[in-house]
Structures are given as C-alpha cells and as structure tokens.
Amino acid sequence: MTCVGRLVGDGPLRPIGPGEAVDYHGPGFVWVHVDGMAPSDLEALRAYDDMPLIAGNALVASETRPRCDRIDDGAIVNLRGDAARKGEVADRLVSMRFWLRSGRVNSVTRRPLAAMGPVLQLAEEGKIIDPGDLIAAFANAISKELDPQVADLGDRLDDCETELEPHNIYRLRRVIAAIRSEAIAFRRFVAPDRDALSILSGLEVDWLADEDRLHIREAADRFARMAEELEAVRERAALLHEHLIDMRAEQIDGRALLISIVALIFLPLTFITGLLGMNVRGIPYADEPWAFWGVTGFCIAVALAIAGWFARLHWLRR
Structure with a gap:
C-alpha cells in the first residue's frame, strides 16, 4: 500500500505530511491518494482528513461500480478506467474511487490506473487548481484512453465482415467471440461511467466550476458514444455469428x-x-x-x- 498526500494548485506539485495536510486551507487543495488496499488504509486516509463513515466505506469497498452521490457539500465518485498493467485482473477496467469536497480530495485505487500518469503531468504543469479540475481531468483522461480501444473493436469487426468465406469459418468464430467478449466487458462499466459523470456535472457545489462541468459533460458524451458503439458491436457480432452458423x-x-x-x-x-x-x-x-x-x-x-x-x-x- 502506498499513501501519498500531495499539495495541488499552490506552486509545484509536492508531497506533504498529515500535519501540513490538516492545517492547509488554500489557495490550492490537498489530494491524498492510496494505491493498493489493506485493512489499515482507511485509518491512513483519516490521518490526513476526517470523513463521513459512508464516504470511507465507499473508498475501501471490495466491489464497486461507477457512481456519483452527493453528501452535504462533497461527492463520492467512482469511475472505471483502463488498467496500467493489462492482464492482471479479470475485469477489463479497474476502479478509482474519490471523495471530493472544497479544498480536499481523497482517492483510492486497488490497482494502477493508466490515466494516473497524464493527470499527474497536468498537475505538475499547474493546469489543475481545484478538485473540480482534478475529477474533470480524470474523466477526460479515462474516456480518451478507452475511446480508441472501443473504436478498434468496430474496426476488427469490419475486417471480419470482409473476410466472410467458408474456409475462414472456424477462425472467424474465435475472433468474433473474442470481440464480443471484450465489448461486453467494456460496456459493463462504460455505461455506468456515463451516468456517474452526467450526475456529477449537475451537482450544485462550489468546488465545481462551470468550465469543469463542460469538460465532465464532454467526457460523459464520449462515454455515451462509446456505450452506443459497444452495443452496436455486440449486435453486429451476434449477427455475424448467426451468419457463420448459417x-x-x-x-x-x-x-x-x-x-x-x-x-x-x-x-x-x-x-x-x-x-x-x-x-x-x-x-x-x-x-x-x-x-x-x-x-x-x-x-x-x-x-x-x-x-x-x-x-x-x-x-x-x-
């Protein structure tokens, strides 16, 4: 388990300890991230900042799905994105959980998220100055990474359609089954990601600026397009499979x-x-x-x- 407290939006991105995190009140915000989970991880998060019990439980839950729930002036947000290391988990996408409020962000990942690198780079460049910028950056980074992968499924299915020949039946059946399986794995979380971001963009909280809402809505629209593409891939794969059977x-x-x-x-x-x-x-x-x-x-x-x-x-x- 790695617990890192960072100061974001107040000069260069730098790590801070629990004492400085508790006493800090601006102009930037404190971001505490836990990579990997253990029974003591919730206590490690609480060392930096107290939080409601429901928010703490949401951060350390063993099973999650994308969601967005408001608690007073804060929000619990769970998103699913591409894993930094492929093939380590059964689920195609790994989760990242957030507890966001004015001046504070707590986040947890059980396994490394591919979007973490681009977001940290934006923070180091000074382009993230509040919690709204951070969640909008993650939403855009996750959606931009998944978009070409979803489009690739459609392209691979197009190739299968052009190769429909009797001598290719057995090979195409395996390829189409793999594409359909990937589409199902993607859609399991892409559609809930869209719903969570749509809810988040409509929250009336002071730490979410209008520009952040626009970026979140853009990411939600991208997820909606991906969900539609995945549904089309599933239907086309089913039709191609029936055609191969015929x-x-x-x-x-x-x-x-x-x-x-x-x-x-x-x-x-x-x-x-x-x-x-x-x-x-x-x-x-x-x-x-x-x-x-x-x-x-x-x-x-x-x-x-x-x-x-x-x-x-x-x-x-x-």
Whole structure:
C-alpha cells in the first residue's frame, strides 16, 4: 500500500505530511491518494482528513461500480478506467474511487490506473487548481484512453465482415467471440461511467466550476458514444455469428447432398455387380471374352444416366 498526500494548485506539485495536510486551507487543495488496499488504509486516509463513515466505506469497498452521490457539500465518485498493467485482473477496467469536497480530495485505487500518469503531468504543469479540475481531468483522461480501444473493436469487426468465406469459418468464430467478449466487458462499466459523470456535472457545489462541468459533460458524451458503439458491436457480432452458423450449415448440407448423390449413383451399380458376381451357374455371357468390358460399359451408362437425371432435377447445384 502506498499513501501519498500531495499539495495541488499552490506552486509545484509536492508531497506533504498529515500535519501540513490538516492545517492547509488554500489557495490550492490537498489530494491524498492510496494505491493498493489493506485493512489499515482507511485509518491512513483519516490521518490526513476526517470523513463521513459512508464516504470511507465507499473508498475501501471490495466491489464497486461507477457512481456519483452527493453528501452535504462533497461527492463520492467512482469511475472505471483502463488498467496500467493489462492482464492482471479479470475485469477489463479497474476502479478509482474519490471523495471530493472544497479544498480536499481523497482517492483510492486497488490497482494502477493508466490515466494516473497524464493527470499527474497536468498537475505538475499547474493546469489543475481545484478538485473540480482534478475529477474533470480524470474523466477526460479515462474516456480518451478507452475511446480508441472501443473504436478498434468496430474496426476488427469490419475486417471480419470482409473476410466472410467458408474456409475462414472456424477462425472467424474465435475472433468474433473474442470481440464480443471484450465489448461486453467494456460496456459493463462504460455505461455506468456515463451516468456517474452526467450526475456529477449537475451537482450544485462550489468546488465545481462551470468550465469543469463542460469538460465532465464532454467526457460523459464520449462515454455515451462509446456505450452506443459497444452495443452496436455486440449486435453486429451476434449477427455475424448467426451468419457463420448459417454458412456452416450450408457447408454441411452441401457435403451431405454430395455424399447422398454418390451413394445413389453407386447403389444400382452395386446391385448389378453383386448380381453378376454370384457364384452360381447360368450367369449370362460368363464365357464370352468381351463380357467384363460389356458389364463395365453398362455400369458407366447407368451411372451417367442417373447423374443426368440428378442434373435435370438440379440436385447437383450447390
């Protein structure tokens, strides 16, 4: 667990201890961030600043979903963003929890968030001066990182549509299933992120400036567009999967028809050869030198006649 208290918006970004954090009252704000969780983490947060019980519990909850709830002049905000290290968790997106109020921000992540780097850079450049700027910066950073990944799902699905061929069925089924799984994992949190930011932009609190609201609404609109794109990807993936199933069924039907035709052609030939091959006296032309070639020619004529009949019935078309 790493607990870092920072002073933001009052000169260069710098770390501070609990004593200075408690006594500080502007012009910037105190941001206390915990990276990783343990039973003592809530006490570490309280060392910097007391907070309502419901806010503390929301910060250290084991399971969260995106939300925004106002408590007096503060707000609990949970967002989900892309993980800094991929493949470490089952969920596609990791959570970041905030307790925001005038002059103070407490935040918690259980696993590193990819958006943390760009936001810290903005803070070091002096572009974040209040809690509203901070939450707006995280909202924009998270949405900008997820936007190209969601668009990539649609592009990959476009490629699958252009490669729809019978010989690609098995490979495309795996690719489409993976795309659909990713879309479901994204949408599980992208839509709630949109709702949380929409609620946040409408809060009447003094630490949220009009410019911050515009940036948050922009991020919410981006999340809304991503949610619509993910829904479209899911529907298109389902349709493509059904089309692949139809193509596979057509392949099986065509092969079954071909096998049936071959079997029907050889059925009378098997009867003829079986009849003439009986080991009994009286087989016609058994002693004639041309008998073998005669029977062979007769079998070929029968096979051609049956094949012509099937062709006339259009059974040979696939």
